[in-house]
Amino acid sequence: xxxxxxxxxxxxxxxxxxxxxxxxxxxxxxxxxxxxxxxxxxxxxxxxxxxxxxxxxxxxxxxxxxxxxxxxxxxxxxxxxxxxxxxxxxxxxxxxxxxxxxxxxxxxxxxxxxxxxxxxxxxxxxxxxxxxxxxxxxxxxxxxxxxxxxxxxxxxxxxxxxxxxxxxxxxxxxxxxxxxxxxxxxxxxxxxxxxxxxxxxxxxxxxxxxxxxxxxxxxxxxxxxxxxxxxxxxxxxxxxxxxxxxxxxxxxxxxxxxxxxxxxxxxxxxxxxxxxxxxxxxxxxxxxxxxxxxxxxxxxxxxxxxxxxxxxxxxxxxxxxxxxxx
Amino acid sequence: xxxxxxxxxxxxxxxxxxxxxxxxxxxxxxxxxxxxxxxxxxxxxxxxxxxxxxxxxxxxxxxxxxxxxxxxxxxxxxxxxxxxxxxxxxxxxxxxxxxxxxxxxxxxxxxxxxxxxxxxxxxxxxxxxxxxxxxxxxxxxxxxxxxxxxxxxxxxxxxxxxxxxxxxxxxxxxxxxxxxxxxxxxxxxxxxxxxxxxxxxxxxxxxxxxxxxxxxxxxxxxxxxxxxxxxxxxxxxxxxxxxxxxxxxxxxxxxxxxxxxxxxxxxxxxxxxxxxxxxxxxxxxxxxxxxxxxxxxxxxxxxxxxxxxx
Numbered sequence: 001x002x003x004x005x006x007x008x009x010x011x012x013x014x015x016x017x018x019x020x021x022x023x024x025x026x027x028x029x030x031x032x033x034x035x036x037x038x039x040x041x042x043x044x045x046x047x048x049x050x051x052x053x054x055x056x057x058x059x060x061x062x063x064x065x066x067x068x069x070x071x072x073x074x075x076x077x078x079x080x081x082x083x084x085x086x087x088x089x090x091x092x093x094x095x096x097x098x099x100x101x102x103x104x105x106x107x108x109x110x111x112x113x114x115x116x117x118x119x120x121x122x123x124x125x126x127x128x129x130x131x132x133x134x135x136x137x138x139x140x141x142x143x144x145x146x147x148x149x150x151x152x153x154x155x156x157x158x159x160x161x162x163x164x165x166x167x168x169x170x171x172x173x174x175x176x177x178x179x180x181x182x183x184x185x186x187x188x189x190x191x192x193x194x195x196x197x198x199x200x201x202x203x204x205x206x207x208x209x210x211x212x213x214x215x216x217x218x219x220x221x222x223x224x225x226x227x228x229x230x231x232x233x234x235x236x237x238x239x240x241x242x243x244x245x246x247x248x249x250x251x252x253x254x255x256x257x258x259x260x261x262x263x264x265x266x267x268x269x270x271x272x273x274x275x276x277x278x279x280x281x282x283x284x285x286x287x288x289x290x291x292x293x294x295x296x297x298x299x300x301x302x303x304x305x306x307x308x309x310x311x312x313x314x315x316x317x318x319x320x321x322x323x324x325x326x
Numbered sequence: 327x328x329x330x331x332x333x334x335x336x337x338x339x340x341x342x343x344x345x346x347x348x349x350x351x352x353x354x355x356x357x358x359x360x361x362x363x364x365x366x367x368x369x370x371x372x373x374x375x376x377x378x379x380x381x382x383x384x385x386x387x388x389x390x391x392x393x394x395x396x397x398x399x400x401x402x403x404x405x406x407x408x409x410x411x412x413x414x415x416x417x418x419x420x421x422x423x424x425x426x427x428x429x430x431x432x433x434x435x436x437x438x439x440x441x442x443x444x445x446x447x448x449x450x451x452x453x454x455x456x457x458x459x460x461x462x463x464x465x466x467x468x469x470x471x472x473x474x475x476x477x478x479x480x481x482x483x484x485x486x487x488x489x490x491x492x493x494x495x496x497x498x499x500x501x502x503x504x505x506x507x508x509x510x511x512x513x514x515x516x517x518x519x520x521x522x523x524x525x526x527x528x529x530x531x532x533x534x535x536x537x538x539x540x541x542x543x544x545x546x547x548x549x550x551x552x553x554x555x556x557x558x559x560x561x562x563x564x565x566x567x568x569x570x571x572x573x574x575x576x577x578x579x580x581x582x583x584x585x586x587x588x589x590x591x592x593x594x595x596x597x598x599x600x601x602x603x604x605x606x607x608x609x610x611x612x613x614x615x616x617x618x619x620x621x622x623x624x625x626x627x628x629x630x631x632x633x634x635x636x
Binding site: 236271 | 378404407549588603621
């Protein structure tokens with residue numbers, strides 16, 4: 001019964017997102033997964049309540065013994081779904097495939113081949129056929145990531161990714177942050193490669209998202225920036241900014257004080273006094289928060305896994321007679 | 327295994343073999359079983375190849391290859407994770423330390439010390455770029471922690487393995503590792519060591535170090551000295567700002583009572599802000615207790631306990 005799989009495909013159906021007709025999509029995935037000549041399984045994750053999707057996948061699963069279905073009790077977000085799907089997989093390699101026609105499915109073998117010498121390969125949809133507006137938005141988003149975090153990815157929204165099992169073993173993903181997986185992998189030291197793949201012609205979008213989703217994205221970016229840059233040294237971030245704000249506040253305060261003493265300018269009706277005190281208070285609090293962060297890191301430092309040993313080379317001598325050390 | 331020698335390397339392809347020769351030479355005069363752990367912090371040159379060649383020649387050499395360049399602390403940590411010796415000696419990979427000092431350092435450990443630090447008597451570095459920052463840093467370390475470290479930047483150090491493994495290593499903590507150990511009661515000693523000028527390659531450290539040392543020291547000192555203070559040290563500032571809050575409030579009421587019509591906005595605002603500061607600090611202090619209780623690394627567990635009598 002139990003078979004060893006080389007490749008596990010994870011297809012996630014999100015309650016929130018659109019999906020294309022299931023059967024033809026899965027068929028095209030299967031044809032192309034066959035072409036990789038790897039022994040593969042497909043794991044479906046249904047994120048939330050989608051009875052009609054579940055029924056259809058069940059009917060596909062009846063004819064195939066290499067299909068697993070995981071249903072989450074409610075909507076949990078894409079990264080949680082990925083984590084849940086991943087825990088059910090057995091393959092040495094993992095490929096994630098979108099639930100809609102995002103990329104031409106015949107690019108799958110190419111993607112898997114490129115994993116040679118890399119730890120993760122992302123399909124970069126190029127040339128993009130999205131509308132001008134969408135292109136601009138994603139360019140801007142990628143530019144922000146480049147500016148803040150210092151690495152360039154061209155297509156973080158691509159769900160078309162293949163990676164080694166150890167990548168997700170070492171990275172815990174949660175919430176709705178699936179698109180940042182390549183960043184975390186890169187940060188931990190994995191080799192991530194983007195290869196150009198053909199975008200599917202139905203993956204055409206020309207829309208603006210609701211304001212809320214831009215705000216969410218911006219906030220996500222801030223926390224990502226912090227987590228990637230200062231995870232181990234919260235005080236370098238909070239402490240330095242606290243110190244700057246505190247100094248600014250004190251200088252204003254000092255200036256006002258000198259004015260009061262030597263020029264006799266009364267303070268009681270000058271709102272700038274409040275600004276000065278506000279800055280001082282804010283500076284102290286910011287520094288204090290940095291110290292709290294420092295305490296969190298310190299008390300958990302033994303559990304934080306933030307580096308990877310690629311290999312250990314040791315060549316023990318075969319014959320024991322040569323043992324020099326005593 | 328008596329001794330593990332851990333040396334992190336980054337772009338030191340030329341130094342690696344002379345260093346190996348020096349270590350083998352020094353160790354052949356001593357009676358210890360040892361292993362040599364070369365950590366390649368993902369160098370861009372042939373460091374890894376040269377190291378692996380050595381490992382093939384000599385079974386006592388172990389090469390740990392890291393996935394990317396993570397920095398010296400991580401390099402040392404990865405080395406410690408792979409070390410099996412009862413004692414650990416660390417060194418720089420740039421040939422500036424002399425392995426012939428290992429013997430004396432081990433002697434000190436056998437005398438009962440937990441840590442032995444090297445202390446470069448005649449430094450062979452540029453006065454302004456290296457010596458001055460290092461002087462300032464050492465002064466800071468001594469005065470903030472109260473531990474009389476003469477040369478905190480010297481990489482040749484020896485430890486009892488159990489002393490090291492109790493501590494978390496992150497960021498740039500490797501510099502301060504002996505100080506952290508000493509803060510928790512480990513006994514330590516220092517001996518003068520030889521120091522050579524750089525032969526190959528470029529130095530990788532500079533002035534920016536001081537800022538990092540200061541910040542690390544502040545956080546370290548706070549974490550270590552605050553766990554048994556009320557509200558993790560936030561209590562004191564909270565009380566001070568609380569008192570100021572009370573004083574300004576009383577002052578405001580006084581002014582309001584005596585001079586009706588006097589503008590009160592600034593006075594009221596000041597007193598409100600001080601009150602907020604005081605309360606928030608108390609909350610943060612409570613939060614610290616929560617974090618500390620749920621965290622799995624307790625500072626008091628790190629304190630060195632000496633069993634006097636069983």
